[in-house]
Amino acid sequence: MENKTEIAFFDVETTVPTRPGQGYAILEFGAILVCPQKLEEIRSYSTLVRPSNPKLISSLSVRCNGIIPEAVVSAPSFADIADTVYDILHGRIWAGHNIVRFDCVRIREAFAEIGRAAPEPKGTIDSLALLTQKFGRRAGNMKMASLATYFGLGNQTHRSLDDVRMNVEVLKHCATVLFLESSLPDAFPENHWVSPNAITRSRRNGKSPVLNKNSPSSSSHVKSTPALSPENDRTEEKRPVFSLLTSNTAEAQYSVASNTAHPDTFDMVALGNEMNAASFQPDVAMEENPILQPPEMPSTVTVPESCSDVLGFLELDEVSLSSIRAFHVPFFRGSHRIKLFYEGAILQLRCPRLRIRFGLSTKFSDHAGRPRLSFVVDASPSLCDVLDTCESIVRKVCADSDCSSDWRSVVTRKQGFVNNPTVRLNIPTAVNGDVAQYATDMYLKEPSGTTQKLIFSKFDAAELDTWFRPGTFVDAYLSLDPYDYQQTSGIRLVANKLIIHNE
Numbered sequence: 001m002e003n004k005t006e007i008a009f010f011d012v013e014t015t016v017p018t019r020p021g022q023g024y025a026i027l028e029f030g031a032i033l034v035c036p037q038k039l040e041e042i043r044s045y046s047t048l049v050r051p052s053n054p055k056l057i058s059s060l061s062v063r064c065n066g067i068i069p070e071a072v073v074s075a076p077s078f079a080d081i082a083d084t085v086y087d088i089l090h091g092r093i094w095a096g097h098n099i100v101r102f103d104c105v106r107i108r109e110a111f112a113e114i115g116r117a118a119p120e121p122k123g124t125i126d127s128l129a130l131l132t133q134k135f136g137r138r139a140g141n142m143k144m145a146s147l148a149t150y151f152g153l154g155n156q157t158h159r160s161l162d163d164v165r166m167n168v169e170v171l172k173h174c175a176t177v178l179f180l181e182s183s184l185p186d187a188f189p190e191n192h193w194v195s196p197n198a199i200t201r202s203r204r205n206g207k208s209p210v211l212n213k214n215s216p217s218s219s220s221h222v223k224s225t226p227a228l229s230p231e232n233d234r235t236e237e238k239r240p241v242f243s244l245l246t247s248n249t250a251e252a253q254y255s256v257a258s259n260t261a262h263p264d265t266f267d268m269v270a271l272g273n274e275m276n277a278a279s280f281q282p283d284v285a286m287e288e289n290p291i292l293q294p295p296e297m298p299s300t301v302t303v304p305e306s307c308s309d310v311l312g313f314l315e316l317d318e319v320s321l322s323s324i325r326a327f328h329v330p331f332f333r334g335s336h337r338i339k340l341f342y343e344g345a346i347l348q349l350r351c352p353r354l355r356i357r358f359g360l361s362t363k364f365s366d367h368a369g370r371p372r373l374s375f376v377v378d379a380s381p382s383l384c385d386v387l388d389t390c391e392s393i394v395r396k397v398c399a400d401s402d403c404s405s406d407w408r409s410v411v412t413r414k415q416g417f418v419n420n421p422t423v424r425l426n427i428p429t430a431v432n433g434d435v436a437q438y439a440t441d442m443y444l445k446e447p448s449g450t451t452q453k454l455i456f457s458k459f460d461a462a463e464l465d466t467w468f469r470p471g472t473f474v475d476a477y478l479s480l481d482p483y484d485y486q487q488t489s490g491i492r493l494v495a496n497k498l499i500i501h502n503e
Contacts, residue, residue, distance in 0.1 A: 004122070006033040006042055008092040009164040012103050013065040015056040025051035026078055026110050027067045030160025031088050032168070034095075039168060045088060046161040048075035052113075065158045079114045086111075090119035097144045097167050098128040105364065120369075127171055135174045141487055144170065313350035313477045313496075314342065316382040321389045326397045326482070338397055338482040340390055340491075347390070351383055351476045353501070357422050359468045362461045370436055371461045373427040375468050377476070379411055384421055387411050387480075390491055394482045398489055408490040425476060425495045429459070441497045442467070445475075451499065467500050475499035 010031035014024040030046035050072045051057070057069045078085075089107070096103055104124070111118035132142050139150035148156055148166055151173040156166060323343050328336040340347040354377040362371035379387070387410050395407055413421045430439040436459040444467070445451045456463065468474075477497035483490060 004091045005036065006092055007036050007095050007125070008033055008089050009095045009167055010089065010099070010103065011096055011160040011163045011167070012106050013067060013158065013160055014061075014106060015051065016058065016061040016064055018058050018060060022056070023109065024106055025053065025056045026106055027051065027057070027061075027065065027072060028160045029081065029085060030162075030164055031085075032161070032164050033088070033092070034168060036093075039172060041165070041168075044161060045084065047081055048072050049081065050075040050077050052077070078110045082111065082114060082116060086116075086119045089121065091122055093123040093125060094121040095125040095167070096127065096164065098126065100124060100126045100129065108365065108369070118369075127167055131171075131174055134178060147174075312345075313348045315350055315352075316380070316386060319349070319386050321385065324386075324389055324393055326390075326393045328397070328401075338394055338484075340394065340480050340482065347480055348496070349383075349386065349476075349478045349480070351380075351478060353473045354378065354380075354383075354425075354476055356468060356470050356472045356474065357420075359470055360427075360461060360465045362465070370429060370459060373429070373438075373461060373464070374424050375427075376412075376422045376424050377474070379421045379423045383423070384411050387423065387491070390480060394491060395489075398482075398484065403484055403489060405484050405487045405489040408488055410491045410493060423493055425478065425493050425498075427464075427495055427498075438464070440495045443497070443499045445499050445501050447503060454500075473501040473503065475501075 008031055010029070012026050012030075013028040014026050017024065026049045028046070028048050031044070032041050033043040034040065035042055048067065048071060054069050054072070057067070057072070062068055085107070094104065104121075108118040128142060131147070135142075140146040144163060144166060145156040147170045148154060151170065153166060153169055153173075156163060319342065324347060325341045326338055327341060329339045330336060356375055356377050358376040361374050361376075364372050391407075391410060398405070398407075411421050411423055428439040429436050438456060438459070442454040443451050444454055454467070475498070476495055479494045479496055481492045481494055483492055
């Protein structure tokens, strides 16, 4: 791994599922190897891929990427190209747009289907998460097509090789803008970066956006990556443009005007550590995401000084709905996030005897291959009342902050289950170095009433699954964590403590 210095930008085009439970099939794989110091393309590879079931290529799939069934009839299967894909990806830094949530997952699924170990990255750079955090939503919804339009790079073709090359060009343009802004911050007006083409909630509603240059927009989790510039480049005045977006060092950046050092505003390691300490990775299937601040926060809306303590876990019948509030609280380097409060303290709930509807979900994994654990329980009317009220309050705060993300309700009310609403509870993972463990305290309660703590010597979702069978009752101690991530907002329920009834 140490000898592979190139960055592997890659993209997959897939079929589009048309029914619940249907997976994705890779139709095209494209990648380029890029020199991190000069951002020069060293090698490229692209091929169509024949799926095991050509019927998965629906009309909806064709509309998305233009790949028709006839085009892949004579293409190699994924098993045929697996060696090449492995050689390109394994041991290199992976880069791409939205790869953590999509492309990386598809690659691992494809290798699992052919019974082979998947390649592993040296590091991961997701430009969607990175640019949402660093570049803000000045380009609109931060999709590749929107970014390309913003910089006049042409239309996105949704073909693998074209998309990865466009990804590199977008990063070059973003890095240049950020470099100029950080070098001469006083020379740029506060709101100069607002794009006339950006479609925001404020423009649709005819409101004026509230802008705060000290509150950058948020990203998803940010994985720290190895430094991309050589050791002896750290003291030079000119650093590779791409290192501005990926540097994990705390060295100063240099001002072009005065040649004096300034604090590194692109320190990704510090940001990653801060966010890992504050939140954990969610289940991709539910698109429940880490706690992140809306893109622009009005500096005048802040949490009162009295709202700073943790009151404890409230019983549902103790909660007066009129006493629930939501405020912006400091998060990272002048940014904010939304938190829920009750009578001057952070709102947390104790929910007894929740019946498990669906057991542990382990279908999706984080960047290290660990499953993102969650399970679904039936929601009582009192729990629904509290959560619905919390949603209404948080949505209003988001709207006042000019957040244009789509809202995802924390309570699921599916057709046919109107009288049986459900909620998803997340079991976060704590990582210390290479050691992962459950961040939720779990206990087993016997029919006699005795309770003992469950001790797990290792992170093993299969072992944990035995305690989370459908029909089992749990007492849940929950944190309510609002989030705004990749154009989706909502409230994530995090289990701080679970008592499993062994009945």
